[in-house]
Amino acid sequence: MKKFLLAATSTALLAGALALPAVAQNVAIVNGKPVPKTRLDALEAQIKAQAARTGQPVPPDVEKQLREELIAREIFMQEAQRRGIEGTSEYRDMLELARQSVMINALFADYQKKNAVTDAEAKAEYDRIVGSRTPAAGAKEFKARHILVEKEDEAKAIIAQLKKGGKFEDIAKKQSKDPGSGAQGGDLGWANPSGYVPEFAQALGKLGKGQMTDAPVKSQFGWHVIRVDDVREAKAPEVPPFEQVKPQVVQQLQQQKLAKFQEELRAKAKVE
Template structure:
């Protein structure tokens, strides 16, 4: 496809990460002497095949090879239009606007941070380390019981406390879950089925283990998904899983621990200053 692509009135699609930094990055990467295939040029600024690949994956969830030629051209034209708009924004001085520069810097942080965390998560975990963790879990009885639980997922602790008050007043847990829960189990009355606490988010799993059958949590349980109210329906003994059944979970668990330790180490060794906003009391 040559550089004289005809723009055909596409509805503009401006994904946040790409729209603001694509044109800033492409000149330095594509012209840096690397072996990068150029798929278009916009006023002498190149668009690389890698840029197109990322755009295609973001828009379709597929690779370049997984889309039709027409779809490829449509998505390439989107990139061309974004490049044209970004170039015009630069010529109008928007790249020097403090809010625009702040947004671009935030996105710069986000892209690099995500790349680093993906690299850490993708690093190999040794089988010896997984077996060690597996043996620890079996010895502790972590997987010797499974629990039949329900939960109601709320967006705030205040909403969760309202649900707890309703339960205290005799409301039916399953009905409240169908009416109030934001989770995918809402249509099932919050039913999670039989679960193993050690294979769940830590705070959620610990809360389940503390409950008696028929009891629900009287304080919201917070996870990265929101605030939960949890009810234990039943518990039973189970055969410990085989190591082969647990490798995926163990690998993910150890990778998450590696990431948490990495972030904790960065914090401990960084020179960070936090500035509180000034208020009237500060000036007195």
């Protein structure tokens, strides 16, 4: 009897030991059907690759989230199969579209892998962007205020009121139709004239510090009364260091390369 018990125990332990690897290979078993861990590994690899491309962090509990996602997918798949959805023409059409999407995404991933953006390319693009933001020699910035009204007569009346000693800020708060600057007494802050509509920019460029338009300025928004509070030499905007924005620059160049690749394929294709 003792030998029999020992043999039975040994058999049970051996069976358990053999079963462990099978369990470890599965994320879960749903209604008797195993969900292989290879699916989890593949999905996790996709998430990490996408995070690397976009410079976004991977959630710390990503494996747990993906496990729940795979279990849910298996449950829904089993129900779809039970209902015979695989045999419908709608399913087959959708499956073909999905197959094409997977194949195309794989093509694009392969292209990007073999045509990766180099550090030199990323740095050159960064320098180009910084250079394009550097103002031209002698460029000016204006700290201006304006009052926007609907009719020319209103603007003329405001100019007359200001010439008699009316306070620009108070009139702007009461009468300006510009929701952004009106509440701030018409203050537009510092800006290069090129940032405004042409009519406004042209009038602004003719004014010096402390000067106001003698006549209303018409634009697509209405009639403006403009005053310049100050003028200074244009300054280049502050730009973050290269290493800080490198992931975004690389991503932008990747998109540009991929777009060019797509255009070249489309141009070479014979479409009848």
